[in-house]
Amino acid sequence: MGFKRVWSTTGVVALTGALLLTSAQTASADYVRDKQWVLDVFAMKDTWSETQGQGVIVAVVDSGVDGSHPDLTGQVLGGKDFTGGGNAQEDKIGHGTKMASIIAGHGHGAGNSSGVIGLAPKAKILPLRTLQTRDDNNSDETWGAAVRYAVDHGAKVINLSIANDGGKTLSAGREAIAYAEDHDVVVVAGSGNDGSSRVSEPAALPGVLSVGAVDKHANVWEDSNSGKGLALTAPGVDIVGANPTMSNGYGVGSGTSDATAFVSAAAALVRAKYPDLTAGQIINRLIKSASFLGHKGLKAPDEEYGYGIIRPRQAVTMDIPAGPKENPLGQLKSSNSTSGKESEETGTSVQAEKKKSSSSDILVIAGGIAAAVVVVGVLFAVIRSRRNGGNGGRGFGGGVSPQGAGYPPQHPTYPPAQQPYPNSVPNQGYPTPPQHSNPYTQQPPNQGQ
Structure with a gap:
């Protein structure tokens, strides 16, 4: 059957961070909200006045999602279990629940001011469980079937916080991604946590929005895979999220898994704001609104930053022409396609x-x-x-x-979108690197083309 291990892209670091948070004497729901540094650097309150992801279904292909978590009640659809365990809302690892909370958590308590709130708090989560434990074989056949299910059940964004062990995606996985791309779905996947100069699959496949991780200083996380084909970067260091396996229901960790979830959430925000745009045009907006945030001398696509770090507010507010309907990152072709130029056009x-x-x-x-x-x-x-x-x-x-x-390059060349950016904007209270103030507040030139 060609089974191959596919790992979540958070890794052991997430467990270590979760234990640290659990052991903190002052740990509380409010403490958890205070740990969400991403909300401030992305100015999410301003973004939510534009869109909160309403009407968009995001599929989380992972370890399941605990829909009973107080920060996710009412957000999680029935979903499907592909492991034979029977319940997509059972999460023995906590990984899938964390991804879901980053995407669509709504918090809890008075005014939902406690706990985790995601970037797209009104999006819906479709949980698709493809592994039960970290030792499970998350095979291409399994997660590929989940991707197809997501497409057939209305998902407009698919979050794949997974990366294989260095091998190539088998036909079952490629066919599923081709199916998703063919049906106007944005597919987002993590670049991997090996610190490698090569983007892992399935993130490296044509048309997939591959994501690396950066910290609060907008610097690339040391274990984030980079290389040709990296599309975007997003926060992935010291990220708090819901975790039902922890005694207080929360954990902190680092990884391209978390970065992937933030990009999936941003995609949901843009899809809700611009429902008539195609998946390719949504990706175009995310790319054109991204920024190198004070890192001078880089040229897009950069092998460490891709086209830049996502900026959700700019992605929904900037004046960016819709552009071609096609995916700027390319597209996989299914073996069922009638085109005689498949191998020359896609190579995959x-x-x-x-x-x-x-x-x-x-x-x-x-x-x-x-x-x-x-x-x-x-x-x-x-x-x-x-x-x-x-x-x-x-x-x-x-x-x-x-x-x-x-086999042509997997990610066709895309028009450069970034230029060196000014660094004269004051910070918002977060530690900053010596060379510039809070990078997430910096404004690059209008990149709409």
């Missing part, structure tokens, strides 16, 4: 994979045919030569040069 379709895997067989067969033709030709020439008294006759030449499936 199943049909192209089959051509590649069978190319050696084609060469062997072609070589055999060529050899047979040569032998027949030689015999014919010898016979004719003898008949003509040894005079040279007209001979044969033969050979087959089949062309293998070409």
Whole structure:
């Protein structure tokens, strides 16, 4: 069946951080809200006056989502379990619940002022459980089936806070992502937590919005995978979220999982604000509104920052032309496509994979045919030569040069969107690096094209 381990992109760091928060003597719901530094640096109160993600379903393909958590009540749909355990709202790890809270948590208590509030608090979560424990094989067949289910049940954004162990996504996973892209769904995935210079799959696949992690100073997290094909970066360090496995219901951790959830939430905000835009145009807005936030001399796409760090408020308020309907990051093609140019256009379709895997067989067969033709030709020439008294006759030449499936870059070049940015905006009370004040408040030039 080709099973392959696919890990969540939060990792052990999340567990360590969760234990630290749980052991704090002053830990409380209000303390949890105070830990959400992202809300301030993204000026979310201003953003929510524009949109809160209402009407958008975000699928969380993960360890399940605990819909009974006080910060998620009423936000979580029925979903489906793909592990055989039967309940998509059972989360034994806490990972999926944390992602859901980052996306659509609404807090609790008076005025919902306590607990975790997500960037898109009125979006709905579709929980799709594909693993029960951290030791489970989250195979391509399993999460691929969940992606298809999400598409068929109205999800407009799919959060994949997962990354494989360095291998390639199998056909079941690629087909599922191609299906999602073909049905106007934004697919978001984490780049991985290995500190590698290579973006992990499925994030690295064409059309997928791949996400790396940065800290509150807008610096890349040391364990965030980077490299060609990275699309965006988002907060992923010291992130608090709901976690039903902790005694107080919350945990703190770092990882590209968290960054992925923030981008999924931002996508939900934009989809709610601009319901007529295609998935590709939503991605375009997220890219065009991103910023390098004071990191000078970078050119988009940068291998560590992609097209920049997301800015949800600018993504919903900037004057950005809709642009082409197509996904600026490319698109996977399904093997069911009738296009004869799949392998040349995408380089990642199943049909192209089959051509590649069978190319050696084609060469062997072609070589055999060529050899047979040569032998027949030689015999014919010898016979004719003898008949003509040894005079040279007209001979044969033969050979087959089949062309293998070409694989272009997975993420087509996109027009650069960033320039060096000013650093003269005062901070908002968060620690800042020596070279500039709070980077998240800086305003780059209008990037609408």
